[in-house]
Amino acid sequence: MLKITYNKGFTLIEMMVSVAVFTIVMTVALGALLSMSESDRKAQTIKSVINNINFSVDSMSRSIRTGYIYHCDSAVSPVTSPRDCTGTPSTSFAYRPADSLNTIVYRLETSNAALCGQPASRVGCIVRSVDGGLNYSPITSAEVYIDTLNFYVTGTASAVIQPKVTILISGVVNMNAEQNSVFNLQTSVTQRLYDQ
Numbered sequence: 373m374l375k376i377t378y379n380k381g382f383t384l385i386e387m388m389v390s391v392a393v394f395t396i397v398m399t400v401a402l403g404a405l406l407s408m409s410e411s412d413r414k415a416q417t418i419k420s421v422i423n424n425i426n427f428s429v430d431s432m433s434r435s436i437r438t439g440y441i442y443h444c445d446s447a448v449s450p451v452t453s454p455r456d457c458t459g460t461p462s463t464s465f466a467y468r469p470a471d472s473l474n475t476i477v478y479r480l481e482t483s484n485a486a487l488c489g490q491p492a493s494r495v496g497c498i499v500r501s502v503d504g505g506l507n508y509s510p511i512t513s514a515e516v517y518i519d520t521l522n523f524y525v526t527g528t529a530s531a532v533i534q535p536k537v538t539i540l541i542s543g544v545v546n547m548n549a550e551q552n553s554v555f556n557l558q559t560s561v562t563q564r565l566y567d568q
Contacts, residue, residue: 414547417515421545422555424513428498429559431511432478432539436561439467439476442535444525451475451504454528454535461522465537466505475504478511480521489514496543518543535563 382390436442443466444457451466452475464479481488481499488497488510496518499508512518522540527533538560545553 414551417547418545418553421513421515425516425541425555425557428511429539429541429557432498432500433559433561435469435476436465436467436537437564438470440470440535440563441468442525442528442537442563443467444523444528451477456525456528458524458526461524461540463521463523465523465525465539474502477501477505477508478521478523479508480518481508481510488512490517498541515546516543517546537561 441452441454443451443453443455445455445462445464464477466475466477468474469476478498478500481497482495485492485495487499487508488495490497494517497510497512497514497516498518498521500511501508518541520540520542524538524540525535526538527535538558541555541557543555545555547553
């Protein structure tokens with residue numbers, strides 16, 4: 373009796389099918405990995421920029437809170453007297469810090485690209501002056517385009533109400549050439565020093 377044995381193995385077609393299935397699975401997995409990596413990079417960029425915006429707003433709030441002689445619209449003189457703007461907002465705000473006689477001014481800069489560190493095609497940053505508006509320096513990063521900065525000031529002439537500043541900020545975070553993220557922030561600051 374003759375016994376025929378065959379070597380068990382894979383045929384060429386089975387090998388081609390398995391390689392094709394493996395290639396498809398790996399392509400899908402690689403695409404998902406690259407997508408997750410891109411999403412993580414975007415999230416890190418947004419987090420960094422949002423941290424910068426939060427730091428800027430917190431720095432402004434802390435400084436304004438301890439000041440006095442709130443003056444809305446620093447272009448209207450004299451800055452040494454209190455001035456409300458309740459109905460129509462202003463894009464600039466001035467006050468005196470508690471520990472100095474200098475006037476601090478915050479305003480929206482939309483024309484000086486070099487000051488904001490942004491391209492001339494789109495300019496918008498928050499700037500601060502510690503010498504009454506003679507010299508300004510930016511407090512927001514170049515990746516953040518501030519479109520609107522509005523100050524509402526109430527209570528500067530009242531003996532009953534503590535002065536309060538409401539700040540509204542809106543703008544765009546530039547993540548890359550194709551993607552931007554819009555943001556809107558609002559904060560209110562009440563003067564800590566009591567007017568006597």
